[in-house]
Amino acid sequence: xxxxxxxxxxxxxxxxxxxxxxxxxxxxxxxxxxxxxxxxxxxxxxxxxxxxxxxxxxxxxxxxxxxxxxxxxxxxxxxxxxxxxxxxxxxxxxxxxxxxxxxxxxxxxxxxxxxxxxxxxxxxxxxxxxxxxxxxxxxxxxxxxxxxxxxxxxx
Numbered sequence: 751x752x753x754x755x756x757x758x759x760x761x762x763x764x765x766x767x768x769x770x771x772x773x774x775x776x777x778x779x780x781x782x783x784x785x786x787x788x789x790x791x792x793x794x795x796x797x798x799x800x801x802x803x804x805x806x807x808x809x810x811x812x813x814x815x816x817x818x819x820x821x822x823x824x825x826x827x828x829x830x831x832x833x834x835x836x837x838x839x840x841x842x843x844x845x846x847x848x849x850x851x852x853x854x855x856x857x858x859x860x861x862x863x864x865x866x867x868x869x870x871x872x873x874x875x876x877x878x879x880x881x882x883x884x885x886x887x888x889x890x891x892x893x894x895x896x897x898x899x900x901x902x903x904x905x
Contacts, residue, residue, distance in 0.1 A: 758788035759808055766812055770819050851875075851892050855905060858888045868902060877902045
């Protein structure tokens with residue numbers, strides 16, 4: 751029954767290759783289950799030493815395939831769309847807002863439905879409207895705030 755173990759290990763190898771391309775864990779779990787079933791079949795038919803040899807052999811081959819896939823796939827056109835090439839930089843919006851913003855006026859920069867961006871004193875803030883939908887360019891006043899978002903109303 752060497753064909754059953756071979757098919758299971760080959761299926762696991764294919765699933766590992768696709769897991770690297772389409773990460774999510776499900777294919778990796780199915781691949782691990784295929785390997786465990788193959789090892790169980792080998793243990794029943796051929797004993798402990800053959801199972802240990804198959805385990806270490808398949809672990810080496812799977813590790814080699816994953817290593818080569820990361821090294822070689824990253825250089826292909828397909829791989830360049832999947833792998834991050836540079837560091838991602840960015841920042842969060844303004845942190846905890848001051849109480850001094852309450853009562854200030856400004857205007858909507860984006861449509862608020864009911865959340866969006868507003869401009870107050872040349873700064874941009876995330877806001878939600880207590881009046882519901884608002885188009886961009888409307889005059890507003892700050893009613894309240896929490897740590898990261900203003901509540902505004904129409905003027």
